[in-house]
Amino acid sequence: MRRFLIGSAALSLAACSGSADGSRLDDDETLLSVSASGESDATPDTARFEAGVTSYAGNARAASDANAETVRDVIAALREAGVQESDIQTRALTVSQIEYGNRRGQYQASNIVAVRVRDVAKAGEAVTAATEAGANVVNGPSLSMGDPESAINSAYANAFRAARARADAYAEAAGMEVAQVLRIRDAGGWQGGRMIPQAVVETAADASAVPMPRPVSPPPPEEGAPFMAGTTTSSVSVQVDFALRPL
Template identity: 50%
Template sequence: MRIMITRLPIVLGLGCALAACGERKFDPRGLEYDETLLSVSATGQTDTRPDQAQFQAGISNASKSAKEASAANLKKIDQVVSALKQLGIAEKDIQTRAMSVQRVDWGDRQGLFEANNIINVIVRDVDKAGAAVTAASEAGANVISGPDLRLADPEKSANTAYAAAYKAARNRAEAYAKAADMKISRVLTIRDAGGVQGNRYMPAADAAAASGAVVYAEREEARPDTSRIMAGETNSTVAIQVDFALTEK
């Protein structure tokens, strides 16, 4: 009788030994072998009082010639700019937005030349926004649009919202961990899911001004009272997703 003895390669024996010891496998999520992944989504928001206003003011008039219409328009827009500067509006915050001269071929102004000049005005003190609109109107502006109330630094408000979002995510993760009789080991990833960062403009108290450009009649009583503007609050809302690693207590 012949007896055959087969010996397994030493390498195979070592492989079995490593497997028996629980060799780790690479996890692309960054988890260790004794950790559990928990993904949490959360939102955060903050309400901030606007600290800046922006509106448009302009002159629209008609005359028998393009030259006359343009000259009259320029004179009146200079008066508007002067009134704004006297109120403390810097020249850098006054910008020409549109200029035009065209012949009118219809309506009661048919045959005349209509000139338009629109400027954009930034008021860096929101409490002066109403006074600025009123000053422009009293100086002769018969086209008014706005004001839009906004944040000079929307990122600052958004950062506060992000901090609130992470705090909410952490609290939610701790609740999950407690329910599972586990604990948070570490934070794996934090992902920004975007949101609205302080760009929700609050309309002015006057509903007509909020709807777009309004052309006023020449009568003084046709101009609305814009001396009191309600600033309200501008909202920043953001969302994040956080991956936590949980371990046994």
């Protein structure tokens, strides 16, 4: 799905024979600066979550051994659920003595792995497999796209098209036409909860074709419970300087 949003930022018209910033206006051209936004929706295709095991025992060796055994079960269950071995990565491995609470004097061993599921539809199954195998620390899943740049580029293309459409409307109303694109300034944006950094692109050509985990002990979800991927929106803004000339 493609959506076009035209921003409400200031527009400026100024007739001049040139500019200090090297905008390269000809004598009969007028500068038009347009701000616009663009959005693009894409369905996430990758799920990530953390699964871990926390074990307790009277000494460090016993806690570590018990933890390792359960973690092996969790990893085996994840692989049986279709998760590739290369998509399971150890994130934290600790053994420490507890100095407070009901378990004071005991030892705690923890092992947390990060898991990537390349088929979002199987994310719920993978989480269930991990918890049933003994994982008692789960964080996530979070959804993302394997190729986020594709959605971002689509949003930028939409933003530029929106800017060009507004420039054409202004030019028509003024009895002029768009002669060239002088400059494109990238204002960045957001993709889901991730910030898209700004970039700067300049051109003198017409660019109209520019394309700490939280400890929980969750029960396994009911069989057949839906896992909703939804869509992630990429939203960006640009400012484009156009040169207009009389018809």
